[in-house]
Amino acid sequence: MSYPQLFLRFLRFGLMAWGGPVAQIAMLRKELVEEERWISSARFNRLLAVMQVLPGPEAHELCVHLGMRAKGRLGGMLAGLAFMLPGFLLMFALSWLYFAMDIQSSALGAAFLGVQVGVVAMIVRAVHRIGEHVLNDRWLWGLALGVGLASLLGASFWVVLPIAGVVYALAASGRQSLALVCAFIGVALATAVIWWSPGVQPGDVQAVGASAGPMALFLSGLKAGLLTFGGAYTAIPFLRNDAVGRGWMTDGQFLDGLALSGILPAPLIIFSTFVGYVGGGPIGALAMTAGIFLPAFAFSLILYDRLEAVLEVKQLHALLEGVAAGVVGLIAATTLQLGQATAERVPVLWPALVIFAGALAILYLWKSKLNIVAVIFAAGAAGWFAYG
Known part of the structure; x- marks a missing residue:
């Protein structure tokens, strides 16, 4: 996945981010964890637990983390920016x-x-x-x-x-x-x-x-x-x-x-x-x-x-x-x-x-x-x- 593709992928998530954090996290889990296996379900659950303890919107933090797993720190920046844009x-x-x-x-x-x-x-x-x-x-x-x-x-x-x-x-x-x-x-x-x-x-x-x-x-x-x-x-x-x-x-x-x-x-x-x-x-x-x-x-x-x-x-x-x-x-x-x-x-x-x-x-x-x-x-x- 190229950087533009990564940006567009999370931009689509941002355009579909209705219904608050529960719906946003469920959307990320369905597509990136259950369907495409970017990360295991157990690791996703542990990360979500950490995000809920730390300050900040959990869904956005998960996007940054998953983008970074895919394409490094620049990928994390692009994923986070695309989701909030x-x-x-x-x-x-x-x-x-x-x-x-x-x-x-x-x-x-x-x-x-x-x-x-x-x-x-x-x-x-x-x-x-x-x-x-x-x-x-x-x-x-x-x-x-x-x-x-x-x-x-x-x-x-x-x-x-x-x-x-x-x-x-x-x-x-x-x-x-x-x-x-x-x-x-x-x-x-x-x-x-x-x-x-x-x-x-x-x-x-x-x-x-x-x-x-x-x-x-x-x-x-x-x-x-x-x-x-x-x-x-x-x-x-x-x-x-x-x-x-x-x-x-x-x-x-x-x-x-x-x-x-x-x-x-x-x-x-x-x-x-x-x-x-x-x-x-x-x-x-x-x-x-x-x-x-x-x-x-x-x-x-x-x-x-x-x-x-x-x-x-x-x-x-x-x-x-x-x-x-x-x-x-x-x-x-x-x-x-x-x-x-x-x-x-x-x-x-x-x-x-x-x-x-x-x-x-x-x-x-x-x-x-x-x-x-x-x-x-x-x-x-x-x-x-x-x-x-």
């Missing part, structure tokens, strides 16, 4: 169209209100689904609840996530007493950070519409990419912290970006392109996308043959599990904040509650890779009807 170009075009049409001032604004409610329901379902896989014992449940509460009270994730990882690593190694001491120290440290943080003054909040430089957007994306455990939804609190907290965009626009990514053949994390576009225009979109996908390339390209050895480092595994539990708490806290912001934005609350309940019903009862797309379009139609 269709989604990136489509999101880039939709980002331009979103502002070119001035959607919020048009009749579509009512539809997007409904869509925002539907996206909150999608995040609620994602928290449940991720929690089912991550929160496997009382320690992890406690860490998720503690980190979520600390986040709602104003503690920075830079403080609480490392503590969550260390506490669970100690607990998993049998040193529960030391883990409890560490947890109490963490609570005291988070309380001190909240207590001594300067209060937010009216003049301190940047006005919505503030622009960001390419480097700031790149670093914001890189931070989210390095902390994305267990799927793209785990990037939401980190990107929102920067995008909304620094005034690059509103919560409504943030939810709109998530909605747009849900209807594209791409990893959901591609909504970072929209965030970058809003924060810094076309260059900002490129910078944010590069930052958030860099770890997904780097882990496969740099570690390659050593990836499976990660499974043997039990202490590192436990540390990452504790961090992942903390991230679940962060997503839950962010969901509450987004839900409150959305409730304050809609003209009448009860139609939003109906849309929310209907979206949850679709997501829980209809087991299809198209259920997210269905929720987005159904919620938009309902929002148009209710608020148009």
Whole structure:
């Protein structure tokens, strides 16, 4: 297989990447493992287990790894770029169209209100689904609840996530007493950070519409990419912290970006392109996308043959599990904040509650890779009807 053939092969995968990571991974397994034997099924399963522990979108990381097995590091780069390219170009075009049409001032604004409610329901379902896989014992449940509460009270994730990882690593190694001491120290440290943080003054909040430089957007994306455990939804609190907290965009626009990514053949994390576009225009979109996908390339390209050895480092595994539990708490806290912001934005609350309940019903009862797309379009139609 030549380099162009490899690129076109994974470009086709990118064009067919509907339905989220489960459907994307199943597609790769069917064609490259079961039909063409690029790699044994057992090795594919071990690699997938490693990818789920490491940060970044698993399907994209698998493409990089498989491309590298076929044609070396250049093959890995080409496979990863080809897989993400269709989604990136489509999101880039939709980002331009979103502002070119001035959607919020048009009749579509009512539809997007409904869509925002539907996206909150999608995040609620994602928290449940991720929690089912991550929160496997009382320690992890406690860490998720503690980190979520600390986040709602104003503690920075830079403080609480490392503590969550260390506490669970100690607990998993049998040193529960030391883990409890560490947890109490963490609570005291988070309380001190909240207590001594300067209060937010009216003049301190940047006005919505503030622009960001390419480097700031790149670093914001890189931070989210390095902390994305267990799927793209785990990037939401980190990107929102920067995008909304620094005034690059509103919560409504943030939810709109998530909605747009849900209807594209791409990893959901591609909504970072929209965030970058809003924060810094076309260059900002490129910078944010590069930052958030860099770890997904780097882990496969740099570690390659050593990836499976990660499974043997039990202490590192436990540390990452504790961090992942903390991230679940962060997503839950962010969901509450987004839900409150959305409730304050809609003209009448009860139609939003109906849309929310209907979206949850679709997501829980209809087991299809198209259920997210269905929720987005159904919620938009309902929002148009209710608020148009």
